[in-house]
Amino acid sequence: MFVLATMAATLTGCGSTIDGGVDISGGVTFYGSPALAEITFQRHDEDGQPVGRASTAMTDEQGRYTLLYNAESCGALLGTYQVTIKVLDVIGGKHTDDGKGNEETTRRLKVVKLERTIVDDTREFNFALTH
Numbered sequence: 001m002f003v004l005a006t007m008a009a010t011l012t013g014c015g016s017t018i019d020g021g022v023d024i025s026g027g028v029t030f031y032g033s034p035a036l037a038e039i040t041f042q043r044h045d046e047d048g049q050p051v052g053r054a055s056t057a058m059t060d061e062q063g064r065y066t067l068l069y070n071a072e073s074c075g076a077l078l079g080t081y082q083v084t085i086k087v088l089d090v091i092g093g094k095h096t097d098d099g100k101g102n103e104e105t106t107r108r109l110k111v112v113k114l115e116r117t118i119v120d121d122t123r124e125f126n127f128a129l130t131h
Contacts, residue, residue, distance in 0.1 A: 014066075018073040022118060024055070025066040026125040028085060030110070034063025035129065036088045041067060041081040041116070052077070078118050085112045085127055 017023050028035040042054040055076035057065035067076050088106040116125055 014068050014074040015072045017075045018069040018077065021069065021073075021075040021077045022120065022122060023066070023075045024118065024123065024125060025064065026127065027063045028059050028065065028087070028127045028129065029063055030087050030129050032128075034061065035059060036090065036106070037063070037065075038086040038088065039065055039067070040084045041076050041118075042084070043077075043079050043081055076118055078120065080115060080117045083112075083114050083116050083125070083127075085114075085129065086110075087112075087129060 024041070028037040028039065030037075037059045039057045039059070040054050041056070043051045045051050053069065055067040055069050057067045059065045066074060069075055069077075086108050087110040089109050091105055091107050110129060110131065112127070112129055
């Protein structure tokens with residue numbers, strides 16, 4: 001479980017595209033409905049070990065996402081990635097005293113790992129998931 005408030009920055013967008021990379025966006029559905037999901041694009045070496053920085057995103061209410069490389073840059077570098085999608089369900093929340101609203105607690109419904117390759121003309125990856 002994690003707190004959605006920590007992922008709020010991923011929903012607000014970013015500055016520019018990372019040097020040498022491309023903007024990547026798309027959508028995630030779970031049984032045909034927009035999914036609340038955490039998405040990670042991570043490159044790996046030939047031994048399966050992570051290489052470099054991952055690009056991450058959190059879907060919005062419509063199941064849409066835009067990958068962030070860091071706080072200032074959108075997108076991902078060119079290459080082949082292991083994509084991890086964690087479909088989440090909101091299971092509770094609590095009011096915060098700092099005036100920032102509610103924090104929602106989630107649980108994972110499904111975790112999917114697959115491979116995608118980003119090339120110069122790649123701009124969108126959509127994922128239609130079921131059990």
